[in-house]
Amino acid sequence: KPSIAWFRDDLRVTDNPALRAAVDDGGAVALYVLDEESLGIRPLGGASRWWLHHSLLALREDLASLGIPLLLRRGPADAVVRETTTALGAGGLYWNRRYGEAERTLDAGIKAWAGASGVHAKSFQASLLHEPWDVTTKQGGPFKVFTPFWRTVSARDFRDPWDAPECGRGFSGRLPDQEELDAWGLLPQSPDWSAGLAEYWQPGRAQAHELLEDFLEQGVADYSVNRDRPDLPGSSRLSPFLRWGQLSPFEVWHAQQRRRRELGDGNAVFATELGWREFCWHQYFHHPDLATANLRPGFDHYPWAWPELDGPGKKGPEKSGHRSADATLLRAWREGKTGFPLVDAGQRQLWRTGWMHNRVRMVSASLLVKNLGIHWQLGEQWFWDTLVDADAASNPANWQWVAGSGADASPFFRIFNPETQARKFDPHGKYVAEWIPEIATPDYPQPVVDLKASRQEALDAYGSL
Numbered sequence: 001k002p003s004i005a006w007f008r009d010d011l012r013v014t015d016n017p018a019l020r021a022a023v024d025d026g027g028a029v030a031l032y033v034l035d036e037e038s039l040g041i042r043p044l045g046g047a048s049r050w051w052l053h054h055s056l057l058a059l060r061e062d063l064a065s066l067g068i069p070l071l072l073r074r075g076p077a078d079a080v081v082r083e084t085t086t087a088l089g090a091g092g093l094y095w096n097r098r099y100g101e102a103e104r105t106l107d108a109g110i111k112a113w114a115g116a117s118g119v120h121a122k123s124f125q126a127s128l129l130h131e132p133w134d135v136t137t138k139q140g141g142p143f144k145v146f147t148p149f150w151r152t153v154s155a156r157d158f159r160d161p162w163d164a165p166e167c168g169r170g171f172s173g174r175l176p177d178q179e180e181l182d183a184w185g186l187l188p189q190s191p192d193w194s195a196g197l198a199e200y201w202q203p204g205r206a207q208a209h210e211l212l213e214d215f216l217e218q219g220v221a222d223y224s225v226n227r228d229r230p231d232l233p234g235s236s237r238l239s240p241f242l243r244w245g246q247l248s249p250f251e252v253w254h255a256q257q258r259r260r261r262e263l264g265d266g267n268a269v270f271a272t273e274l275g276w277r278e279f280c281w282h283q284y285f286h287h288p289d290l291a292t293a294n295l296r297p298g299f300d301h302y303p304w305a306w307p308e309l310d311g312p313g314k315k316g317p318e319k320s321g322h323r324s325a326d327a328t329l330l331r332a333w334r335e336g337k338t339g340f341p342l343v344d345a346g347q348r349q350l351w352r353t354g355w356m357h358n359r360v361r362m363v364s365a366s367l368l369v370k371n372l373g374i375h376w377q378l379g380e381q382w383f384w385d386t387l388v389d390a391d392a393a394s395n396p397a398n399w400q401w402v403a404g405s406g407a408d409a410s411p412f413f414r415i416f417n418p419e420t421q422a423r424k425f426d427p428h429g430k431y432v433a434e435w436i437p438e439i440a441t442p443d444y445p446q447p448v449v450d451l452k453a454s455r456q457e458a459l460d461a462y463g464s465l
């Protein structure tokens, strides 16, 4: 009997314990299910759909080179996985764990069904260095502060990454019907905005490893200084590959630990960033509504605006008294036309490439929620739609961090000044010039908001919470 390796956020053949288990248990069939229907599963954004399409093509090739077929199916995962398991007569069903509440409920249901149907189902840890339920404070609760969290997690030994399974251990019998990837419509049609994405990214294992190697060779030594500079290639750009599991955190961790001594400081800071990824997932596991509710309920009364782009603007979540909304401000921010060059450059980089530099993400998010007074959830939704690394935990956790409403968040009164930030982190204006060709012409807009007055307004609103 064959076994199924059910791929989800782990689109890789190395360090994939579920794939190894399926191979060892009768020969593997790989399965990917596009689930846009199950309750509570957040539909993918546009950039993510593009990434997924190309990743599945790459994964299919990687699997084919091992002799393992990849089955593509669409529909509610619960029904699709059962049907496929039955149609194949599979004796085993293996997957690497997911940590969202809806996903865990779904997986638990399938495991129970498998148990009752004589199918051996087993799940593995592969996407996080720690299991969120395994790390608790002395009082037994979740961590709310990063430093003690990471001190606890990073003191552990993380297992070594696994090799890819041996070639020729796939299932070669008759496969059930499957669907064509092209029929899923994951790629944008009209307009097709994906040219910029294709210029910067080749989703799949090859670019992931190339970037990792380049970064460890050239980037990580100066990472602690250069990572804040959007005008330099100072960070790894591994985020979409980690998001989609083309690289596992174990692979990245051990690759950089091996060079720990020769690389010093930069390496240690880089390791801490992997820690922030873990911390975001820790928060999401304990707060499944991270994208829709302030972690600090005091912020429910902050008068954020909730403009609707195609309407007159409506009030946000009912309990709060949101300021009247101005859709033009939200539109200007999304399109990179706020008149603040660093923010606009970032928003254009995001639109064109599906990625934005971390420092600029922070400054841009701060402008939206503090100076423009717009709800962080609208910013989170825009990033969700446009980032190739859009991540169910890291995105809302970081938005809440900037907004001040999150765990171990930046204090609300820390309001970035985009002009000072630009002078400091893009000192020669190179980043801005790259993304805003019209910067020095009359076509570039005037600032849409007065920084000083809006800052004071935000502080007053915060003070009256």
Ligand code: FAD
Pocket: 227, 235, 236, 237, 238, 239, 240, 242, 243, 273, 274, 276, 277, 278, 280, 356, 357, 358, 359, 361, 362, 365, 383, 387, 389, 390, 391, 392, 394, 395, 396, 398, 399, 402
């Ligand atoms: P590097 O600096 O090379 O860091 C290495 C890895 O560590 C990253 O690939 C990422 O996996 C992780 N990491 C680094 N910083 C953070 C962080 N602050 N939080 C969580 N993980 C981190 N990151 C996402 O992966 N997905 C998101 O949807 C996302 N949304 C964000 C929204 C806002 C408003 C902000 C301020 C940050 C967001 N981040 C998000 C975090 C961070 O900006 C990106 O992880 C980083 O810019 C990715 O670039 P890199 O791979 O070169 O990072």
